[in-house]
Amino acid sequence: MAISNGYLKNVFEQVQKRNANEPEFLQAVEEVLESLEPVVEAHPEYEAAGLIERLVEPERVIYFRVPWVDDNGKTQVNRGFRVQFNSAIGPYKGGLRFHPSVYQGIIKFLGFEQVFKNSLTGLPIGGGKGGSDFDPKGKSDGEVMRFCQSFMTELSKHIGADTDVPAGDIGVGAREIGFMYGQYKRLRNEFTGVLTGKGLTYGGSLARTEATGFGLCYFTEAMLKANGKSFDGKTVVISGSGNVAIYATKKATELGGKVVALSDSNGYIYDKNGIDLDCVKQIKEVERKRIKEYVNTHPEAEYHEGCKGIWTVPCDIALPCATQNELDEESAKALVANNCFAVAEGANMPSTPEAIAVFQSNGILFGPAKAANAGGVATSALEMSQNSMRYSWTFDEVDAKLKGIMEGIFEKCDSASKEYGKEGNYVMGANIAGFQKVAEAMMAHGIV
The missing domain is CATH 3.40.50.10860 (Leucine Dehydrogenase, chain A, domain 1)
Known part of the structure; x- marks a missing residue:
């Protein structure tokens, strides 16, 4: 897919000229502008106000x-x-x-x-x-x-x-x-809430540590449920072994899934019996060592050098939680060949455009990062609210709010995809739903 709308094409060409040596930024902008074509065509006032030109330029x-x-x-x-x-x-x-x-x-x-x-x-x-x-x-x-x-x-x-x-x-x-x-x-x-993710003794929020990983699974569960599926009894592969991956593993397991693989920048582990999360947390959070240490205490598990091979592990659900562009076209095809039916992004933009095209052309349920991994920032905003009130909610209260927010995000993505005739395209749905609120606010503020 390429940008066909004349106005959006001109904007993107200008972005390319101004940011020629920033491929990640260009990739993100192009994906969003492609999704916004039907919205911009329905709202000619956006072009008159130079809205998109302002949207793609940092304040x-x-x-x-x-x-x-x-x-x-x-x-x-x-x-x-x-x-x-x-x-x-x-x-x-x-x-x-x-x-x-x-x-x-x-x-x-x-x-x-x-x-x-x-x-x-x-x-x-x-x-x-x-x-x-x-x-x-x-x-x-x-x-x-x-x-x-x-x-x-x-x-x-x-x-x-x-x-x-x-x-x-x-x-x-x-x-x-x-x-x-x-x-x-x-x-x-x-003493103000100027940073989030703070310690619990000085204004932090319960459930913030778990939020991105938990939120990823809440979004994925909502996406699966809307399509007649669930985590229960399914095999899950998760890349990474940092905060997001660890708590995605915990919640996916609680929801009935079996996580069999995790990775770091050196390689990945595969444990057919299911990942021992306590061991991984000890290695990564306490000892600050590499994931390969896992096989020292779990001889039945396998360690493989190079993290890309993790996507060749057969699974039903894949949750990339490491870094941008880690999952390419070849890896996407490997997941398809192994009958994976759902992918949701825990990291920021971990799938390349070519990989996303493979998922969408093969009918794989795909949850884009800006929707699926929003749990962390959502709970950060809840931390800001608690700081403003000089108050704190219990873990269960924050977790319940997080779950509601993530289910609401899926509903927004789903509704927007249906409204613009692209049902099931949650990439387009997320971009449109996220854009509409920002666009309305920008229009209300005038040319600023």
């Missing part, structure tokens, strides 16, 4: 250096980014990613996706994203602290509880959030 891009001192006393310098993409429906909201692959294009792609994801939650939050090319792996707690303090010294000038509320992402967990929050509080002399 603000902040780029800064982050100097810090390592344990040997040597000064290191990393790059920091925050892209405040769209605040039409609320303060900017989106995670911070610390990983060597981070550059402006990655952050812009993530921020653009976040606009629609946040809109789908139904909560009043705009879209943003940030991060650094700093790699926390192999660093001491002292080094991570000094980096986080330097990073927040600059970022603190641009964020606030009613302006921009960052959270965690790849490489940014409870440790990093704690260090950054401490520095923000020290600099601003205020």
Whole structure:
């Protein structure tokens, strides 16, 4: 599929010229604009107002250096980014990613996706994203602290509880959030909900740790139910072994599925008896070691170098939860050949356009990231609400709200796909449903 609408085609050509060296951002924009063709054709006022031109351009891009001192006393310098993409429906909201692959294009792609994801939650939050090319792996707690303090010294000038509320992402967990929050509080002399994913002792929300993985399964279960299926008795393959993958494994198992494979950036494990989640949590969360350690205590399991092979493991349901573009056309064909009937994205844009085309042409139920993995940001917004009220809900209360939000997101995607004659195309449904709320707000605000 390619963009055929003249207005949208012109906009995308301009985006290509301005962002020629940012393939992830171009990929995200093209997918959304393709989906929006019937909506734009039904609303000529959007072209007159230059709505799409404004939608694809961030409101603000902040780029800064982050100097810090390592344990040997040597000064290191990393790059920091925050892209405040769209605040039409609320303060900017989106995670911070610390990983060597981070550059402006990655952050812009993530921020653009976040606009629609946040809109789908139904909560009043705009879209943003940030991060650094700093790699926390192999660093001491002292080094991570000094980096986080330097990073927040600059970022603190641009964020606030009613302006921009960052959270965690790849490489940014409870440790990093704690260090950054401490520095923000020290600099601003205020105790506000400026970061989410905080510890429970200083304003965090119960169920936030589990939220993205749990939410992924709640969305997937709603998608399966609408098509006469369920997790019960089904074999599940999940890529990754971080926060999202771990809690997706937990919830998929609770819903009756059997998760047989997990991975990290080095390779994957296959356990025909079902993954021992307690062992994985010990390896990844406590010991901070590689997934291959699993076979040392589970000799019946297999470890394979290279993470791409995980998609050759036969399964009924696949949940990619590692990173962008990890699942390509070849992997999609392998899943189809092994009779997989549902794929839902826990990571951000983990499937390539070619892979998605394979899924859709073969009738596989496909839940796109901006809908399926919105549970994390939804619960972050619930954390913001609790901070504003100086109150906290129980785990079960937050979990129930999360489940309702994720089921509501599926219903919005399903309804939008039917309204525009593309029933079952949840990619189009998610893009349209997420766009409509943002578009109405932008039109109401005038040319800003």
